[in-house]
Amino acid sequence: MYNAPTRIVLMLTAGGLLGVLAGPLESAEPPPKQVPDRPAQDVPVARPTATLFKNVKVFDGKSDRLTESTSVLVVGNKIDKIGGDVAAPEKATVIDGGGRTLMPGLIDAHWHAMLVRPTPAEALTWDVGYANLAAGAEATDTLLRGFTTVRDVGGPVFGLKRAIDDGVVVGPRIYPSGAVITVTSGHGDFRQSFEVPRTVGQPRSRMEQLGASMVADSPDEVRVRVREQLMLGATQIKLTAGGGVASPHSPLDVTTFTEAELRAAVEAAENWGTYVTVHAYTPDSIKRSIAAGVKCIEHGHLMDEATARLIADRGVWLSIQPLPEELAEAFPPGSQQRAKAAEVFAGTDVAYRLARKYKLKTAWGTDIIFNPRLARRQGEVLVNLERWYTPAEALVMATRTNAELLAMCGKRNSYPGKLGVVEEGALADLLLVDGDPLKNLNLIADPARNFVVIMKDGKIYKNLIR
Numbered sequence: 001m002y003n004a005p006t007r008i009v010l011m012l013t014a015g016g017l018l019g020v021l022a023g024p025l026e027s028a029e030p031p032p033k034q035v036p037d038r039p040a041q042d043v044p045v046a047r048p049t050a051t052l053f054k055n056v057k058v059f060d061g062k063s064d065r066l067t068e069s070t071s072v073l074v075v076g077n078k079i080d081k082i083g084g085d086v087a088a089p090e091k092a093t094v095i096d097g098g099g100r101t102l103m104p105g106l107i108d109a110h111w112h113a114m115l116v117r118p119t120p121a122e123a124l125t126w127d128v129g130y131a132n133l134a135a136g137a138e139a140t141d142t143l144l145r146g147f148t149t150v151r152d153v154g155g156p157v158f159g160l161k162r163a164i165d166d167g168v169v170v171g172p173r174i175y176p177s178g179a180v181i182t183v184t185s186g187h188g189d190f191r192q193s194f195e196v197p198r199t200v201g202q203p204r205s206r207m208e209q210l211g212a213s214m215v216a217d218s219p220d221e222v223r224v225r226v227r228e229q230l231m232l233g234a235t236q237i238k239l240t241a242g243g244g245v246a247s248p249h250s251p252l253d254v255t256t257f258t259e260a261e262l263r264a265a266v267e268a269a270e271n272w273g274t275y276v277t278v279h280a281y282t283p284d285s286i287k288r289s290i291a292a293g294v295k296c297i298e299h300g301h302l303m304d305e306a307t308a309r310l311i312a313d314r315g316v317w318l319s320i321q322p323l324p325e326e327l328a329e330a331f332p333p334g335s336q337q338r339a340k341a342a343e344v345f346a347g348t349d350v351a352y353r354l355a356r357k358y359k360l361k362t363a364w365g366t367d368i369i370f371n372p373r374l375a376r377r378q379g380e381v382l383v384n385l386e387r388w389y390t391p392a393e394a395l396v397m398a399t400r401t402n403a404e405l406l407a408m409c410g411k412r413n414s415y416p417g418k419l420g421v422v423e424e425g426a427l428a429d430l431l432l433v434d435g436d437p438l439k440n441l442n443l444i445a446d447p448a449r450n451f452v453v454i455m456k457d458g459k460i461y462k463n464l465i466r
């Protein structure tokens with residue numbers, strides 16, 4: 001852009017002295033157009049839309065049993081009333097649930113909306129317009145699988161989120177982290193060896209141009225990168241504290257950021273009213289992150305007993321996934337990535353047992369990445385929790401508990417209101433399920449057949465009951 005002296009000249013010529021005081025943009029703007037006065041009767045009265053679900057049994061996101069048959073009235077984007085005697089307002093859409101289950105929309109706490117459809121190579125090479133359109137189509141599919149909200153833990157997702165929120169594209173609510181912040185050679189550094197060394201001020205690498213991940217190698221650099229993501233609209237910040245499966249130069253056992261670097265990120269995020277979550281499998285990377293004030297651990301698959309106890313003592317969140325083995329399909333057989341994936345999968349059972357034993361605040365997610373075929377089975381990954389949890393525990397985790405984690409972003413939340421529950425005043429993200437998922441969790445695995453109504457923000461996106 002302009003250097004400082006040029007800018008001052010521009011201000012003076014465009015807006016005179018007042019322009020200097022008000023700033024160049026304001027002074028260059030034409031005065032607001034006068035809207036002609038209209039008679040009051042021409043202004044349409046905005047009546048909020050209303051939907052009455054009658055004859056439904058409610059899973060409220062909290063309880064381990066369904067309610068008796070009742071009615072749930074949605075007005076605008078919120079649940080207005082619940083009760084047997086709720087009447088339909090004029091012009092309300094009435095849905096007779098026929099005794100089916102009404103439950104909160106599902107929440108995936110570990111999703112990468114921009115990285116589901118491409119392969120790792122395509123994520124770096126696809127035309128950006130095409131990448132966004134593909135992610136938009138996947139977002140529509142995500143909503144139609146019953147996922148009304150996702151917490152996006154890495155990827156250039158701000159445009160997609162805006163398009164969904166503005167109604168340009170159909171998709172879930174997105175809590176974006178923006179670019180993953182990593183160190184040189186850390187998880188998320190997808191550069192090639194010929195791109196090393198890096199110097200500050202050098203043209204950015206492809207992954208950084210895209211906003212998929214950012215390299216930062218000192219507390220000061222971390223602060224810049226964190227604040228940039230917050231400026232772009234991140235609701236929480238994601239760092240990679242240890243090695244990862246998909247990255248080419250990042251062994252699984254390594255610990256990456258120093259405690260001072262992690263602390264710089266935590267400080268910047270907390271000043272902004274939100275929190276840092278870290279990718280971390282190993283005890284060392286988890287312990288260092290907690291020492292630095294990190295509030296949530298993604299994965300934790302290789303943690304040990306002492307680490308689980310520490311997570312419990314500090315009240316830190318564990319956002320863990322019953323990772324399906326098919327995730328490894330994104331990598332060639334015999335590759336390093338395949339071997340790393342196997343090592344992580346082997347830790348899943350122990351990690352979940354520790355999470356149960358120490359009653360960790362446990363969020364559920366899928367981390368389905370680089371695998372559109374597997375994405376179609378997103379709900380099945382929730383069913384996988386049955387190895388360690390009852391159907392009710394799994395469903396509470398994917399609704400109310402995940403919503404509690406989302407709410408950690410405080411005032412950075414772009415969807416004020418309660419998610420993950422069916423209660424009066426909560427946001428109306430609802431699924432009408434053909435059957436009782438508390439008895440048969442498998443219903444979640446076939447959303448096309450079993451989710452007969454899907455509502456997000458009070459709007460119906462699917463209705464098989466006509």
Ligand SMILES: [Zn+2]
Pocket residue numbers: 110112153367
């Ligand atoms: Zn991930």
